[in-house]
Amino acid sequence: MNPNDVIEAYVLDVMRRLPGRERNGIGLELRGLLADMLAERAESHANPADDALVLAMLRDFGTPAEVAARYRPPGVVIIPAEQTRSFVLLSVVGIVLQWALTLPRVFQGAPLAGWWFSWGLGALWWPGFLAMLAVIAAGIRQTGLFKPGWRPRVVDPERIHRGSLAVGLAWFLVGAALVTALPWIAHRMPAPLAQVFAFDAGFLHTRAPWVLPLWLASFITLALVFHRGRWSPPMRWTHIAVSMAFVALLLWWVAAGPIFLAEATDKGAKGGLELVVLFIVIDAVWKLYRQRTRIRMPSAHR
Amino acid sequence: MAPTHENPLSKLELELRRGALVLAVLSQLRSAQYGYSLRQALAQRGMPIEEGTLYPLLRRLEKQGLLASEWRIDDGPPRRYYHLNDAGEALLANLTTVWSDLVATMGGLLKGAEHEPE
Numbered sequence: 001m002n003p004n005d006v007i008e009a010y011v012l013d014v015m016r017r018l019p020g021r022e023r024n025g026i027g028l029e030l031r032g033l034l035a036d037m038l039a040e041r042a043e044s045h046a047n048p049a050d051d052a053l054v055l056a057m058l059r060d061f062g063t064p065a066e067v068a069a070r071y072r073p074p075g076v077v078i079i080p081a082e083q084t085r086s087f088v089l090l091s092v093v094g095i096v097l098q099w100a101l102t103l104p105r106v107f108q109g110a111p112l113a114g115w116w117f118s119w120g121l122g123a124l125w126w127p128g129f130l131a132m133l134a135v136i137a138a139g140i141r142q143t144g145l146f147k148p149g150w151r152p153r154v155v156d157p158e159r160i161h162r163g164s165l166a167v168g169l170a171w172f173l174v175g176a177a178l179v180t181a182l183p184w185i186a187h188r189m190p191a192p193l194a195q196v197f198a199f200d201a202g203f204l205h206t207r208a209p210w211v212l213p214l215w216l217a218s219f220i221t222l223a224l225v226f227h228r229g230r231w232s233p234p235m236r237w238t239h240i241a242v243s244m245a246f247v248a249l250l251l252w253w254v255a256a257g258p259i260f261l262a263e264a265t266d267k268g269a270k271g272g273l274e275l276v277v278l279f280i281v282i283d284a285v286w287k288l289y290r291q292r293t294r295i296r297m298p299s300a301h302r
Numbered sequence: 303m304a305p306t307h308e309n310p311l312s313k314l315e316l317e318l319r320r321g322a323l324v325l326a327v328l329s330q331l332r333s334a335q336y337g338y339s340l341r342q343a344l345a346q347r348g349m350p351i352e353e354g355t356l357y358p359l360l361r362r363l364e365k366q367g368l369l370a371s372e373w374r375i376d377d378g379p380p381r382r383y384y385h386l387n388d389a390g391e392a393l394l395a396n397l398t399t400v401w402s403d404l405v406a407t408m409g410g411l412l413k414g415a416e417h418e419p420e
Contacts, residue, residue, distance in 0.1 A: 025382070026361070029337065032379045033353055036338040062354055070358040 003054040007034045010058050017068030026071055034061070078131070078138045087134065091127035097281060098123035101274045104255040158231045165226050172222070176215050196265055200258040207253050214249060217242045236287065243284045250277050323351065325401055327359060328394045331369065334385040360384050368393055 008031065015027040034057070041057055042049040061067065079087050102119035106112050140146055183204055186197035199208075221238050225231055250273050253259060260266040326349045330340055337357050344351055363369045368390035371382050386394060 022361070026357075028373075028380060029357060029382050032381055033337055033357060035379060037353065067354060070354055071361065073362075 003038060003049045003051065004035070006051065006054045006058070007031060007038070010034070010064060013064035014067045017065060018071060022071070030067070034058075037061075076138055076142060079134050083134075087130060091130055093281075093285060094126035094130075095123045097278055098126065100251070101254075101277065104251070107255065156230070160225060160230060162226060162229060165222065169219070169222055169226065172215075172219060176219075180212075196260075196262050198261045200261055200266075202257060203253070203259050207249075207256060207259075210249055214242060214245055218246075240284050240287055243280050247277050247280050247284075250280075319349070322349075322401075323355075323359065324363070325394075325397045326351075327356070327363070328368070328386060328390060328397065331384055331386045331390070332394075334372075334383040336374075336381040336383050338381075340384070363390070 011027050011031045011034070014030060015023045018026055038049050038054055038057055041053055045053065047053065062070075098119065102115065102123075105119075106115045182197075183199045186194060186199065188194075189197060218239070221235060221242060225235055228235075254270045254273050254277075258266050259269050326344060327340070330343050335343065337353070337360060340360075341351060341353060341356050344356075360369065360371075364371055364384065368387065369384045370387045370390075371384045373380050374383055375381075
């Protein structure tokens with residue numbers, strides 16, 4: 001093969017990857033450059049230019065894709081470096097949560113292949129959704145219209161607003177009382193509703209009672225925080241631990257059998273519980289992340 | 303992140319040279335040169351630069367309105383000759399001043415570091 005033909009083929013490969021307007025000018029210049037380089041190499045080797053020499057030179061110069069990339073301006077950054085970790089973490093957590101919520105169906109007898117081609121692969125919508133948000137954010141950044149400035153959010157993040165927490169605790173009590181009374185209320189409902197909201201006896205006897213100690217632990221933690229007027233690290237950790245225990249309990253409720261006798265009610269209730277699990281986990285991850293971002297004193301032994 | 307134990311000298315030297323590259327290229331384009339002759343001129347004066355870096359840089363400087371170019375077809379293959387235009391000349395003058403100030407500042411800093419008591 002003629003060395004010039006090799007260079008010509010290489011330059012054409014580079015040109016295919018270049019924007020149309022500049023293609024010819026760059027190609028022509030590149031061909032001249034490579035011819036000059038080859039002549040110089042042949043002279044330094046004291047040999048005529050042959051295939052081996054031209055191929056070695058082109059390998060050193062880079063692949064056509066690499067060469068074309070050098071001529072392109074730096075592209076728009078879709079996910080800035082400081083957001084890459086958060087993006088990956090959010091993507092992975094989102095996928096794992098969806099799998100954690102839907103995989104129990106396989107253990108209940110649903111076919112694994114069916115799960116994989118529906119919920120398994122379907123969970124990948126989440127990173128795609130995040131990527132689209134990142135594209136929109138990059139577009140907004142490109143316009144330069146919105147330049148976010150820093151403002152302090154909360155001076156003391158551990159301090160609580162007593163009024164809000166008091167209302168929250170009151171709702172906690174009302175909600176817990178209402179949910180505890182649900183089986184009794186359902187039993188006294190008129191004929192069709194009584195069947196629709198009838199609880200499974202096994203659920204009421206074995207799985208349901210475990211919620212009471214968790215509610216109690218959660219209420220005591222929040223009441224102590226209310227009393228002191230601020231969160232302390234042990235309180236935070238206790239709250240996160242109780243939240244995780246809630247997640248475990250709710251997943252057990254969903255996976256271990258029916259909650260309601262009517263199938264449609266059971267499915268709806270389990271869907272709702274899965275959403276609750278999702279919110280609790282997101283809240284716990286956020287709190288853990290906030291815990292981590294502190295200014296700590298350096299170790300004296302370093 | 304765990305510290306890497308690679309010798310950072312070559313990488314840092316490359317970064318320093320990269321910072322001075324535009325000024326070096328502009329300094330040699332008061333007279334028209336094509337890419338390969340420019341590369342040789344720079345290499346002979348102790349500023350070697352890879353062809354793969356130089357050619358895109360020339361096109362970028364031209365796009366930024368600092369260089370003018372023309373194709374010349376003499377007895378050899380067609381070559382694109384670049385030279386400074388008025389904006390490039392003005393930028394070269396400004397950058398030269400900035401460079402001189404920087405060299406003086408760095409000289410002072412490095413001299414100070416040599417004589418600083420431990």
